[in-house]
Amino acid sequence: METVGCSLLEIKSGGEGGRVVSGVIGPYVVGTRLQLRCQVTGGIPTPTVSWWQGGTLLDDVSELSTPEVTRNSLRMPPLSRSDLLLQLSCVAFNSNLTNPISASVTIDIACEYKIWNNHLNCACV
Secondary structure (H helix, E strand, O other), X not given: OOOEEXXXXXXXXXXXXXXXXXXXXXXXXXXXXXEEEEEEEEEEOOOEEEEEEOOEEEEOOOEEOOOOEEEEEEEOOOOOHHXXXXXXXXXXXXXXXXXXXEXXXXXXXXXXXXXXXXEEEEEEO
């Protein structure tokens, strides 16, 4: 069987009709339930698509949507202040003979800036 690497990997926000996102995304309000979808085109055999936060695997359940497209949807718990600048990566691989491909996004949380005791403070809202 021939091995062919994956050709295109995109991260989309929201559900089915989501838009392609990259880099820093947001800002999101604390409590937002963020859904990201990683979609990869091509690859023989069918690639595995997974979500990572640093070295921690978050989700490795791939969904085949067409013979050419494999995806994995990540549903985050409600966002909190601790999610500010959180980096999430999507990785697709299909064989030890090809290099994995990846894409990452960084979450921005909406902040309200106030001066308190002559210091600029950020309170995430």
